Amino acid sequence: MNNEEFRRQAHQFVDWMADYLATVEDYPVRAQVQPGDVRDQLPAAAPERGEAMDDIFRDFQEIILPGMTHWQSPHFFAYFPANGSYPSLLAEMLTATLGAQCMIWETSPAAAELEEQVMKWLGQLIGIPDSWSGVIQSTASDATLVALLTARERASDFQYNAQGGASQPRYRVYGSAELHSSIEKAVKIAGLGRENYVKIPVDEHFAMRPEALAVAIHDDRMNGYTPLAVVAALGTTSSTAVDPISLIADICTEEDLWLHIDAAYAGSALILPQYRDLIRGIEQADSFVFNPHKWLFTHFDCSAYFVRNHGHLIRTFEISPEYLKTQADAQVNNYRDWGVPLGRRFRALKLWFVLRSFGAEGLRQRLQHHIDLAQGLVREIDAHPDFERLAPAPFNLICFRYHPRGLDDPATLDALNARLLAELNASGQLYLTHTRLAGNYVMRLVIGQTEVQQRHVDAAWERIQKTAANLEQA
């Protein structure tokens, strides 16, 4: 393909992209294919001769698109969203066009300096202390791994890195029983031993019990373990429960433990003043992560990781082979030393586009709109005699189930709701997922897709009620 042909194709692609996004709500939200359907349509080997872009694009539309779940559909209420937005998409086009590999300052000074600055902006918007530093990681899972590795190195005076773990104490990491699986994964692969991940019980609202944390730390010390770190959730994945961060921070300060805050989803809400109180105690924490790629309209991947002391972070990760040394090293941020990968995409650009194009006010309005839509549905569900909520809804995730009057057997209710969810998702008209809370099967409905409006929520709620009513007759 030459430049002229690229220009012609790209114009057509942009038209297709705008059409797709204008009509994305008409596609079945969850892909309706069976395992193997897509693979069976693909040749067994790569083509020997180059093919025409028109043919490739036709196959994209005919083979690939039906096998995609449409995450940008406003009928998408599943998991947590992975939102895009127009400004973010435009920036992604430029990032791909530049094709820069931004591993160190010299390989693209603007990428390093823009990242430093937009992470400052973002930190200010959500209430991260001014003295902290920010860096973009790929995912919250990466950020949490980075946090635990840094905690490990700080506690061992960087000897774990130097000598391996054999001569180190048996460290312990604590988090509530509702924490995301990425925490346990990080403990496991940080070499701390999965058995040393201590799950602390939660209260009736699925938030960590700080007094149980204090007891667990005390007991571990008595038994010869070395408490290392606590991970607190600001918005759990199952139900967006918020751990009592300031109480946990006090315990961590007193016990000299690393405190990492996992706000992967709900961290975005901190740009709204009414949620600021949730991170009281942040000055005593050591690290904080949230994902603009979930609920801040910035395409995946873009995870915002903030640390109180970037010196510990860099000392944990830095490695300086001769071929990567430059004259600027003393004056600039080389983000290769701020995490695991060497190579880095230019991700700050899309965040910059989003922050400028929406403005702080525009972001607040959009998030508030999502929260208002969710709270409206909460009222409808609470008023319905045959539905019930099974957790508080402090943001825009609703955990609920169908519970027809007179039907109280837990196993029957679980099976009924699993059937309801399967039917809803098979309709292609909306997409929800589930979890378990206190042992019960619960449907999760998140109202946070960038373009979601009242009519999408109304359509979802109507279909849920109708499908449930029909189930009962079956």
Ligand SMILES: *Cc1c(COP(=O)(O)O)cnc(C)c1O
């Ligand atoms: C989504 C989520 C994660 C994992 O996020 P990734 O960026 O996909 O790694 C971690 N913690 C919580 C609370 C989440 O909701």
